[in-house]
Ligand SMILES: O=P(O)(O)OC[C@H]1O[C@H](OP(=O)(O)OP(=O)(O)O)[C@H](O)[C@@H]1O
Ligand code: HPA
């Protein structure tokens with residue numbers, strides 16, 4: 754599809770939001786002994802890298818690889834688990850770190866799957882939330898930006914694998 758991209762959220766705004774999110778997360782987990790942050794690849798890689806460096810105390814990180822969009826702009830609703838976490842999450846405080854919640858299909862499936870392993874707690878942090886597009890209800894504990902129904906790229910997020918390297922967040926604008 755022919756398109757262009759337009760900046761929506763600047764590097765400076767992302768940076769300030771990360772400080773704010775980290776402050777809330779640090780306060781929430783101040784008594785936690787061994788927080789495990791679980792990022793969902795590939796989209797959350799950049800967010801995870803920036804967020805985990807702002808979290809204090811004994812923190813561990815792990816990743817799952819999940820994919821439901823392929824190269825398309827709408828969810829296939831078939832959430833494929835390409836890689837599971839390596840850590841045993843039983844009895845642990847677990848924070849899922851996600852770049853974007855759109856239909857909610859990805860997070861609903863991951864939450865259900867991880868809950869079966871009986872973590873001590875399971876919370877969810879997303880940098881971006883698009884509530885207008887929700888198909889499945891998911892409780893989100895920490896939200897960065899609530900955004901309108903636009904297709905997003907940048908800061909780890911792709912359109913057909915492109916634009917993950919943009920330092921800012923942009924929307925895709927179709928051209929005819
Ligand atoms: O709420 P949903 O409608 O399920 O969409 C959100 C998910 O879709 C994107 O991932 P994608 O499946 O494209 O994989 P990627 O992270 O590897 O780009 C995004 O990174 C979220 O994980
Ligand atoms: O807006 C989006 N951009 C990129 N990937 C996505 N996956 C769900 N929503 C989006």
Ligand SMILES: [Mg+2]
Nearest residue numbers: 796822823911
């Ligand atoms: Mg994608």
